[in-house]
Amino acid sequence: YFPLSFQPTENYNNKEKEQQEAIEHTDEVKNEIDRLNEKASEEILKVEQKYNKLRQSFFQKRSELITKIPNFGVTTFVNHPQVSTLLGEEDEEALHYLTRVEVTEFEDIKSGYRIDFYFDENHDFKNKVLSKEFHLNESGDPSSKSTEIKWKSGKDLMKRSSQTQNKASRKRHHEEPESFFTWFTDHSDAGADELREVIKDDTWPNPLQYYLVPNLDDEEGEGEEDDDDDEEEESLEDIDDEGHEDEGEEDEDDDEGEEGEEDEGEDD
Template structure:
């Protein structure tokens, strides 16, 4: 018959438990330090990957330019291509009043140019034929990120012809619409050129750059699909 197990005092139990806690805490601290070291390596690789991706994007931006130019030449053969594209786009169309659409019938070309350092920003150019609304042949808006990452924007001053300022007419229309909500017009599309309040969250600029510009034909063809 085996001897009964020796009793372990409560003091000895606590002593052993405290030692285990100390070992556990030490192991955890060492693990945290190792995790931090590994995380630094992951962050370094992520930063390196971002730099490589940027170089590739810059390379292909240059390769795409001749095709963008060819596309613009072909689009020029289609009357009202850009106004149709904008009207068919669900987000852009929500910003267009009737007179905005009339003015955009004179829009002949749109170009998006990303700056050499893609992370620093981009510019959108709108080219217009002679029209009854403004003197400008080109309206542009630029978006910039400075070295500290703060966004800003600037744009062409629109030289409105007498009595044709759609941004002022928009505010007058909205005042009248307060009495007739069912006929309320959206704020003029052209107020976008004067709004620099939140350059870091410019939805219209991002939609044009990232959604419309890569493939405007898909939105132009919506009209044809509806007709057929």
């Protein structure tokens, strides 16, 4: 038998050894999970690439149909609650020449995508297509680049927006929204680019939902017309009620007159 003073130390060492072995085995299990996750990511990527190619024909068909709908692109952006805040009057005028928007994911998919804006001949710039690309490097940090906008003489909407903003800042002490087109030249923080997320994840998958947003002005107008109709009906009902009341009073007077005549005849 060991001395009593030695047993607690031995038990403690055994427990410490078991704990250390459990930690090592837990780390091994984690590594196995990581390997499975990596393998799953590779297989998921292959599936995404497969279906991304299958979707292209449908996107192409949709783009062809959209070109037959007048002002589809600008209406979609104007009706979108976030995009509309970036649009000034001159931006909207320029976007009337927008024929379609397309999002193309790179073959790797994880490495990024490109957003293309197709325009008809217009008064502001010479480009037929304005593009902005978003890339992810190996560390996962995003970056962006875009085509240079070839503005026609005196038509640079970004300069006009800047001048308007400077004039407004002298009158008001808050920042005015920049031109929609400054988005193409802003590469300061691609990771915080909300517009790219809105276009890729919202308007691109289903642009029709924003094109079909009901015109609130029309609805208000219809509501006012309905109110007017209700008021007219109420006034007509009031007139009818008053008329019936007057007729009732006249009938009572007539009845009293007839009774009086009958009484006089009996006296005679």
